[in-house]
Amino acid sequence: MESMIFEELQNAVIEGDSEKSVSLAKNALEAGIPPLDVITNGLAKGVKTVGDLFSEGQVFLVELILAGDAMKAGMSVLLPVIKESKAEMISAGKVMIGTVQGDIHSIGKDIVGTLLEADGFEVLNVGEDVQSETFMEKVKEHKPDVLGLSSLLTVTMPAQKDVIEKLKASGLRGDVKVIVGGAPTTQEWADEIGADGWAGDAVSAVSLVKQLIKG
């Protein structure tokens, strides 16, 4: 019974069917399956499958995003119950991501965010043209494990450095790993500004975050 519901949930997510995901999550709760198991063995597994296929170039971005949405839809049924029972939610980690001040390129960091979500990370996408000060406030408020800074313009790359400097100055640097990315950035640039990592595409960004959170 359980394994059948898990499989159906996985399939709902893989197909990107949010409605089915919600109704199956409800069924699972009614059947008395612990909500954390529903997530781990059902929803999250489905998204992981799609994420892996995307990394291999086997599914399209749109399918990955729909799968993520279906997972979130299912989660919305489960989360209240989990909160009530005070069970520990095991998220893979919390990642905050945004594009730095003066830069409005959004697509790259959105894709990185989507793929991280698919891999079970809690992702806070703080948008584009984000001032360094705003990054500080949000880091204080949400305490992410990793902060991802995107920059696509030569003129805005220094803003990545600025955020790192400001984190240092306000004593927050030790609490959060900082990673950078965007077309003109490189590993050397990341090293130069004292970032904890760099990735050239979304798939490597996920491996990087995993590695940083483990280490």
Next chain:
Amino acid sequence: MYRLLGRGEISAVHTAAMEVLERIGVVIQHDAALKKLADAGATVDDKTKVVKIPEYMVHDALQKSPRRHKLIARNPKYNIVIGDGDSYFTNAFGAHYTIDLETGERRLSTIKDLEEFTLLADYFQTVDYIKPNILPQDVPKSVWEQEMALAMFKSAEKHLSLVALTPEGWRDVIEMAKIYAGGEDEFIKNPSIIDTGFNNVPPLKYTREIIDMVLECAKYRIPFDISTGLLSSASGPVTLAGTIVQGIAENHAIVVLAQLIGPGTPIMWGSCATILDQRYGTAAYGSPENGLIHAAFCQMAHYYGLPYYGAAGVIDSKVPDQQAAYENTMNVLLATVSGADVVHDAVYGIVEAGVTASYEMFAISNDICGAIKRISKGIQVTPETLAVDIIETVGHEKNHLNTPEALKFTKKHLLEEQWQPLISNRTSRPEWEKRGSKTIEDVAREKVKEILLTHKIEPLDKKMESAMRKLIEDRTKKTKSN
């Protein structure tokens, strides 16, 4: 000429675009501009900054927007008229990295690269006016646009299109252009001695900085290109028809605004839109869809009586290889045969979609674009070129290499009939082997080195140069004291 859309389709696209402008609107994050638009009849939401523009305002603006305009060069022999029926080609824009000509290593771009690419663009016959191929990483960002402008003023006699990234920097560049034009009065008379270009923020948005710089252009009537930068299936619809519809609404918002502020401001109306590759999540420029987008946009521009500016030749390949060559060829050709007035990013000295400059690719693309220009020139049909007399004289036994009349005829027409590539190999095999069995990349590298050593231009007037230098120094001082 290639015509992708039928009449009914053009009209359907237009109607849909007008609906988007009137009913959905465009975000313009600039209060003064919004006020101007509201006064002229648009509906503005002060909170969301969405402006909804009725169709009659578009028609008014199109009336005022020139169908053709001049771009003036330091050397008048390079003056061109955009919209005169020819397709004019520019080089590529904006590489942060450069593949070093000597070492082959990918390294940060320098101001010297910018000078060299500009000098090459001056030399290459395919480049009709010049864009900043390089974004140099070895000059301070506080005077970035200014240093780039000076490097370009020094390195070419053709018309120059300069970077506008920040309102402050752009104002300085305009001051430098006044020096270049020979004084304020001269510049006011001939503001098209320079031009620049802008993108929107798709979907349907413009930032305050972009609008500031557009207004500055309109004030002086400096020509500019405006091109939607949407990516189908990411910042615009996956359907190519919908992509065109959204792009028209985005571009038209700027036409309306600019013609309100500075009636008659020349606008090159265009697109650097393409698709987002859904497998890798990358912007795919060397795609056939990109070419189709240009073909359709170009027809729409001409329907509106505007010159079309298409960023067509962008290359996704990471090195100047076979993929680079066919990507460049396919879309420059399609844009050209569709009648694009400006084929931007045509002579493409960059790989990796705008990120890494390649000297070799520049020379290769020069040959590709030379061939495409030849195709676009077409075949001349006159009683003389039909050549019946010569065919008769040569008859059945002789040929065109051993008949005096035919030799004379060939000599007379050769240069207008046959295009001569600069580096493409057409020798016999033994000859190719004798010359070292070189690949096109090797030949391109050698050719570039030779041009850089030998191509000389009329130097920039010393007084002008030092006046510009002083302007940059003053700005540096001001930045420091702040």
